[in-house]
Amino acid sequence: MKPTVHDIAVHAGVSLATVDRVLNNRPGVRHETRAKVDAAVAALGFVRDMAAANLAKGRVYPLTFILPSNDNSFMRGLAAAVGDAIARAAVERLAIRIIEVPAFDPQALVAALREAGREKPAGIALVAVDAPEVRAVVDELVEAGIPVVTLVSDLPGSKRQHYAGIDNIAAGRTAASLMGRFLGREPGSVAVLAGSLVVRDHRERFEGFRAVMAAEFGHLHLLPVLEGRDDPATAERVLREALAAHADIAGIYSLGAGNRGLVRLLKEVRRDRRPAVIAHELTGTTRAALTDGLIDAVLNQDAGHEVRSAIRVLKASADGQSVVEAQERIRLDIFLRDNLP
Amino acid sequence: MKPTVHDIAVHAGVSLATVDRVLNNRPGVRHETRAKVDAAVAALGFVRDMAAANLAKGRVYPLTFILPSNDNSFMRGLAAAVGDAIARAAVERLAIRIIEVPAFDPQALVAALREAGREKPAGIALVAVDAPEVRAVVDELVEAGIPVVTLVSDLPGSKRQHYAGIDNIAAGRTAASLMGRFLGREPGSVAVLAGSLVVRDHRERFEGFRAVMAAEFGHLHLLPVLEGRDDPATAERVLREALAAHADIAGIYSLGAGNRGLVRLLKEVRRDRRPAVIAHELTGTTRAALTDGLIDAVLNQDAGHEVRSAIRVLKASADGQSVVEAQERIRLDIFLRDNLP
């Protein structure tokens, strides 16, 4: 039978209360007593029953999610995933609160983090904006003992516990490999449509894409990055101009959002002259385009998985437990017409 | 505050014991009483605290995994994943038992299922062999109230609760799409290396592959399937013969195991004459070959995810709970050199 606190108490010759104090590193226990308990724990191979502990404590995990109020399909999906988590909140002892902040606004994010921190939640998840002041507050929070994880967009160099998102450099490299393979040996130009290169994910994707294109597919010419601001209309306009200016565009890599504009444009292109197209995020638009043969591949991150992972990590971190590493690695999904979920 | 059994008891004007009886559909409660309790549950929005219930019951979930004693990398990985689960068994209230059976042997599998069933576990997971007698025992077990899930290889038409594995037809289709794209417009032959077409996964992958090749890439010629018996030496031999017989082989789809033989052979081929190669399962061999540029893409299923999913589903099924559907869909991973984990 698995040993319980009771067994530990007997073995160590102390009371339950003392065992509990030691187990939870609470003050008010003599060094020697502590040692006796530790010895008993080791001797009996005791592992705490977290479920019972949580029951006794009536513990709930107040978690705060800070999400950009960006209105694109992906962010809506992310918000929906958090909503799903809220639906399961009762049974998982969660109390999830969402704070919305304007996108790409470091100041707003800092303010939101401060606000979140004041309520001393069991953990905070945020879609990071890569700015020094954000890094500073995150570090403060972590040092104050509040676990923080970044979601979708990371904050490297900060003290955040974990990043629940894909490797964007690998995503860009993968896109380049696929593009190169799809285009074959004939020369041509490749256009890249980003939201904005001031955003870290987009910059990293481009970086990875550029690197592999240069190293492996020298016969393809990479055009200057087009910035579509994640906005369908803008994306359509800049792409239309690019297509007009460069007759030899054989491929398009859309690494940001706003793919509705891209797809509208693609529909106008004669089927046999359509470029190879790789886009990000499986949404209604990209899924339909994939099915219709307008887009050739979609690189995706699973928002549901990211949110569940963030929650698992925050919970575990809140009570000093470890996680199944492999389970928390967010995968880059590659969707073709044939393996749509 | 969340309502508890106590609140229900008061609201319904009955005792705790009666509430418990109703909640667990235990016999010995008058219809009217039952209705009162149900009403109270609905009125107060009561949700049972499974953690507390499990604590009171001292519940553990004895689960039985029936795995083939096949010695290939993938099956070893699967066994390792079950091993990881066993390591976490204590904290998750699991008692996992593994039964090994000879691969592809319906009789042995039937015997193992019978044996597993006699111990009345909380659930059974098996790598199915697609045979009527297996289907029959599985159905018996399910009807006897033991949840059953198939792992990696499904048993369609049976009463199994769930299939924790990839869609193999989609996998084959995806392989074909990639192959077609990789090869471009020039004609050529494509070889398919299977373990054996009597195995359902392999048959389905081939089916999907063939369908897309025929529909989309008519200029490519699909050679008759080679059966390598998931054995490196055999695979190497049959492939070598095929390459000798058909000088125009431009692509190889290896949809089974035994890729060590394939890779050995590929190393002999002059770099500029190397065919496009797509294989299944990310193992040491395929990973290295991917890195070295000998294999172009690897389709993979995450054994760890499959095992964790099977456990979640069995547990949930054992106590009549529902699962997060999206979380239990096993994805087909596509790995290129650039997105290796």
Add this chain to the structure above:
DNA sequence: CTGTTAGCGCTTTCAG
């Protein structure tokens, strides 16, 4: 058929 009572393993007052 229904209620009472004593736990499950851990935490938490409140006294010593």
Add this chain to the structure above:
DNA sequence: CTGAAAGCGCTAACAG
């Protein structure tokens, strides 16, 4: 600094 006792939400005998 340490211990005794009550209780988290639920279940399981055992009586009625």
